[in-house]
Amino acid sequence: MECASCGITNDPDSRYCKKCGHRLMSNGQRSLTPEEHIKIGELIYAAYKHKEAGEIESAILACQGALALNDANASAHSLLASLYESKGDIHAALNEYEYAAKLVPENNAY
Numbered sequence: 001m002e003c004a005s006c007g008i009t010n011d012p013d014s015r016y017c018k019k020c021g022h023r024l025m026s027n028g029q030r031s032l033t034p035e036e037h038i039k040i041g042e043l044i045y046a047a048y049k050h051k052e053a054g055e056i057e058s059a060i061l062a063c064q065g066a067l068a069l070n071d072a073n074a075s076a077h078s079l080l081a082s083l084y085e086s087k088g089d090i091h092a093a094l095n096e097y098e099y100a101a102k103l104v105p106e107n108n109a110y
Contacts (some may be wrong), residue, residue: 001014001024002018003017003020003022003024004022004024004102005020005022006019006022008020008022015071019069021095022098023064023095023098023099032069032070032086033075035067036070037041038069039066039069040066040069040070040073043063043066043069043076044062044063044066044073044075044076044079045060046059046062046102047059047060047062047063047066047076047079047083048079051079051083051086052057053083055084056061056083056086057086058104059079059083060080060083060084063076063079063080063083064080067080070104072103073103074099074103074104074107074110075100077094077096077099077100077103078097078100078110080096080108081093081094081095081097083107084096097110
């Protein structure tokens with residue numbers, strides 16, 4: 001898989017570039033089951049609730065759980081970016097915002 005940021009070729013199952021650390025976009029997304037869609041929604045909802053309660057690490061874990069089920073969920077990437085931003089991890093936040101923008105380029109919020 002080629003990194004969109006630096007152009008280096010990575011292993012096909014890599015999630016992050018071995019050179020620059022940029023998150024790699026997966027070309028082949030499998031279809032999700034209805035149960036997986038529900039679980040993703042529950043995890044994103046839980047992440048928002050944790051964020052409201054000031055439980056940033058728990059919110060991050062919930063987002064990561066949703067993304068483990070569907071790495072092409074722009075909303076989860078955007079929420080994860082805002083969580084990283086609130087922690088002061090600007091580099092990680094920018095990576096997540098960029099990934100969300102690549103998934104949904106017409107969304108100016110990303």
